[in-house]
Amino acid sequence: MDENALDERARALEAAHTAASIFLDSIDDRPVWPRASLDDMLAVFGGPLAEDGVDPADVIAEMAERADPGLVAIPGGRFFGFVIGATHPAALAADWLVSAWDQNSGSSTLTPATVAMERIAGQWMLELFGLPTSASVGFVTGGQLANFTCLATARHAVMARAGWDIAEQGFRGAPPLRFVVGADRHGSIDRAARFLGIGRAELTVVDSDDQGRMRADALERVLADAEGPLIVCLQAGEVHTGAFDDFGALIPIAKEHGAWVHVDGAFGLWAAASDALRPLTAGMEQADSWATDAHKTLNVPYDCGMAIVRDPADSIAAFRTGGDYLIYSGLDPWDVTPELSRRARGVPAWAAMRSLGRSGIAALLDRLHDNAVAMAAGLASIDEIDILNDVGYTQVMFRAASDAATRALGDAILTDGTAAVTGAEWRGRAALRCSMSSWATTPADISRTVEAVRRLAAG
Known part of the structure; x- marks a missing residue:
């Protein structure tokens, strides 16, 4: 040069x-x-x-x-919209290096340094989450692709158990697949199903409780006559309320019917890293696959979702590619995700975890929850505001006296610019959501936001 x-x-x-x-x-x-x-x-x-x-x-x-x-x-302390974390300093700097290094990280033979960091990051996550340490961890673009990757693996596996080889036989004439979801699932589950050729009319929807948790009695009824290939999708962290499905009750029911159980934990899987919050995830280790997204709770840059599958052989069966010019090492990143060429998206996750350590990650989770509790308490002190959810994790949902007033308040908050919250609909009524996802949020940010909402709600 x-x-x-x-x-x-x-x-x-x-x-x-x-x-x-x-x-x-x-x-x-x-x-x-x-x-x-x-x-x-x-x-x-x-x-x-x-x-x-x-x-x-x-x-x-x-x-x-x-x-x-x-x-x-978004990198500041008062962005509470969607479920979006800021970027931790170590993760930000690591992401700059990822671009400078320019490593094609689909192959462990071609780019051993970055693949090694991703593999170690995956191992650290499995340990933090209490999941089987032999599971495969595929780094994908985000929670959507993590769900898709896990569910594509699940579809291939349950069909194989039924004696049908999708890779060889395709889908025409295949045994019917039953796809079971909760009433308050995230939209990325439906979208992943659509990518897999499963339409909305083919979903079996299970009733949920007032916080959005799948009901065990409803799942039992739905599965009473279940036969053939079966996938059951559960949730760690409902996007509005933050509620977690009761894995200890639900997964055994699904397993009795031979189901592959998938857990969508885009921001909720991380609760397992905190002693105080870990009970929310009790029993989730019994599932077959888990999806999460490090740009949310771990606060790394975008483009860092994780598709976790209990048995790597299932991932390999679904995704291993061909190509006589490619070099295989036994288990490469391209064996467990849909991609071949890609950036080293898992390196910032390694850097964030290395910088924080176990205690720092636990403290981050506890701080996010404490911020949610403080935000809910502050908003509840405003006469015009009602809190709509039990604040057991990182989400706060609230509303004003009417749908029109709620939507107007949401617009006013964004126009004011002190903070950002995003709108929602809960049980047929307008609502506003605060997601505590940023490492940068301080008690002063909470107070400043509450006072802005108080001023706007009154005027």
């Missing part, structure tokens, strides 16, 4: 470091919600592609300046 190219790279990286530092230093003071619309940003970045290029460092500086009004203060 010539000296000019090396200089361009160095200056571009320095421009990125400067822009990143300016943005992060502004987080506490900037409005949490963006100040510009998509149309505004399209106008800023659009126009015909220029004939001549621009120096890389100038591109980065220009990009950062133009983007600023459309950026969301």
Whole structure:
């Protein structure tokens, strides 16, 4: 590489470091919600592609300046929308190195350093979650693909048990598959089912209680006549209430009927890392697969979901690829996920866990729960606000006196910019949700948010 190219790279990286530092230093003071619309940003970045290029460092500086009004203060302490964590310092820096190293991490032979870090990160997670340490851990883009990967593995396995080889025979003429889900499952489960060729009309839906937990008596009734290939999906952390299914009661019922049991734990699996919160996950180790997402509770950058499967042989059977030019080592990342070429997305998870340690991860979980309890208490002190859920984990759901007032309050909170919460519908009525997912949230952030909601609800 010539000296000019090396200089361009160095200056571009320095421009990125400067822009990143300016943005992060502004987080506490900037409005949490963006100040510009998509149309505004399209106008800023659009126009015909220029004939001549621009120096890389100038591109980065220009990009950062133009983007600023459309950026969301997700890395700060008052973004409570969806279920989105900020990025832990070690994970952020590791992610920069992942891009600089530019390792194609599908193959352990080609990129042993990054695959080793991913494998160790997976082992640490299995230990934290109390899951079988022999399970496979596939790093995918997020919770959606983690659910898809686990359920694709499940479909292949239960069909094989029924004497049907999907890889060889396809689906025409295959034994009917029964796909059982809870009434308050996350939408990513339905979407994963759709990717797998399972339509909404084919789902068997089990009733849930007032917090969104699948009812054991309802599952027993649904499975009373169950025969043939069967998958049962449970949930660790309902996205509105934070409630966990009763794994100790539900999984034995499903297993009596030969089901593959999958647990969607996008943000809930991490509760097992805390002594105080671990009882929420009791019995989940009896399942066959688990999905989670490190960008939520562990606070690593996006593009870091985990598909965990009890028996790696099931993953390999579903995903191992062909190609005479590929090099196999026995168990490669591409053996347990749908991808071949990909970035080393698990490295930031290794860095975050290495930085925090067991005690730090437990303290993070406990702090997220404490923040949720404090937020619920603060909001409950506002005359116009009702809390709608039992705050046993990290979610707080609330509403004003009417649907119209609730939606108006949600809009006002986003416009005000002190904090970000997102809307929902619970049992047919409008609601607002606060998700405590960020390592950066402090008691001062909670107080500041509560006072903003108090002011907006009163006026």
